[in-house]
Amino acid sequence: MPGPRLKPFVEEVFREALSAVDPERSVRASLRLEGDILWVRGVPYRLLENSRLVLLAVGKAALGMAAGALARLGARVDRCVVVPKAEGIQSREFPGCRVIPGAHPIPDERSVEAGKALLKAVRGLTPDDLVLVLLSGGGSALAEVPRSPATLGDIVETTERLLRAGADIWLLNSVRRRLSALKGGRLAEAAAPARVVNLILSDVLGNPLSVIASGPTVPPEHIVTDLPRVLQHMGVWDELPERVRSLLVAPETTPQRFDNVLQSVVLADAAALVRAATEACRRRGLPAVTCGARFTGEAREFGRFWATLARSVREEHQPWIPPIAIVAGGELTVTVRGSGRGGRNTEMALAAAVALEGSERITVASLASDGDDGRSGAAGAVVDTVTTAVLRDRGIDPLRALHENDSATALAAADALVVTGLTGTNVNDLYLAIVE
Template structure:
């Protein structure tokens, strides 16, 4: 990012604050009960799950267990085994680790206790293809979903019905043991069943609904996937095997946005929330936000406090080109094009897990000089947008935000500063 710009430094501080309050090492222990007597098994998956396991052991001491996280996101634990696997497209390491997790909870009895730690990313990291699906077929379906522009809720319904572990099936494998699932929400609306495709939460949507989603978003399903849908093991919400499970969301986008908003207000900004649960095509949302920013700027009077438009949620990208991009970078690129260098408007959009789409980049920042910098660098913003190549665009002009693994995941963070 452009480190010499005070507006961009402020926006980065707000983003960092949003990430900080969702760090499991700071927030998880308060939601743990005293460590139960008897056998305790800790399981989990997601981009924040290793950090969650680290926090659990900080409170409870060494524990038996297995947690799957993204490559590069492991944390030191004394008893819980941390396995790294691929995200957002699953790999053989995830398949093998998921099979071991199912074996670990098999045979537990009613006196045993399971702590499940689930965060965004578990949909890919927990991988147990249903029916006769191969890993390669599962990868192809997942890649098609990621490129389709489908909302996360619909993506995860299809994922559940093509899995042997999602949609409550992980909880069923541990039944009749007692289970507490602690969740970090990365989904608009904070529905527990959408976080990581709900491995410990029942699902009301049927296999027929899943097939309709595949048809609507033009997701090719091989014969093995169609067969898997006809034999779906997803649990209905009222299934008795879920009766021993308590699902608790303890960290969510709303909390992170509130913390960033408080910091902004302390810095003298007037904060306007656009919502913590926005969905939609990144470029279209950017156009709407640009129009609102210009409208509000035109209405400002001399002496008015600077404005901050803040929002969260999960935007999507329909892949049209062959570039390297993600919804946050594409949002920023489309926003810059729509603003056309408007003076006094700066913005940031980043994924709180540090990974935006197809690159090890959290997102991007823009300002009034973004298009001029692009012209000087010889890159065409409209061409980059058409090719879904936002990450390369911002790499060429110094507009990337790179954090490395943040060890948490409360979805997208967007802020537009209007001076």
């Protein structure tokens, strides 16, 4: 069954863009060990003969980041804990490392085991020791230690309710930080007085360090204030467990000293992904422009906007402009109302397909850089101006599919899904509009 005509082209561009934000290469390029000096992005750290070097990698890109660090540091690493997503575990060796796959997006007992292992790895260190922390998106769920009186069950229930209500990552991690003995700088506090250096692959727009993986080794920021009021406005406050509400109304206690956190470097982010995709289009002879890398909002609303933008370019400027690609990045949310199968990217794409009806020669793509778009089983989808006609020919009502949050099921019938498997990186989502 043929899918959208330009789907192979989009998949090529996507693969090339992903290679530009490869976690293993990014970390390897950032580290250099020369004698007793570890260079991190040009900053030297002396390692004495008795200095311990602790390597911690947490997040969806943990495997690649850890591989990059071990390629540079090898046997010099004294302790190593790697916490990837369980479904992404690969048959690769990490000598001397404890690999503990966690759960995502909802933490489970494996996540708690991983969180406790991270805290154990930084116990008993001295000012001569160095903790190299490799953080990437997904770390908030993959590693967790509940803060008393909250339990793992409380955190699971809270996370599920917030996700279903369409909470963005800023709100979600502001809540999770209050429920955790690991997040909000508490891992850095546990490592003190050892030196802490962070290398980060950002999955949060704007790269706020305190939000990425809920900031276990950076100072917390009060980005979302008055959490009870915000959650009441969303209609979920009364549904949260009592122990959770007690922690959210209490004054927040956070570590007061971070003088042992010496460096935090963002290696790649959504902007890097967008730049790489733009260049990939140009190398293939398609002029391309960037349109920002911080788009947020409801997926179906953004899909309509993105399609309208593409239609405007075509209808108002043709035939005076050549074919062009519009490239952007961001991370959308879905307010779940139905019981269908989908994710933010497939929902965006299906909404765009509906909005493209009546136009011609426009292709839209919405793709998750980690290859994991919610419950869709895909990275996202590519649609064009005939996608909805294809769906109706197959007995599928695209508007009903949107209403039921069943975008992935519908788009699979049009061979519009892009299935990559887990990519090993995580820097938000890529949006393309190709106007011919």
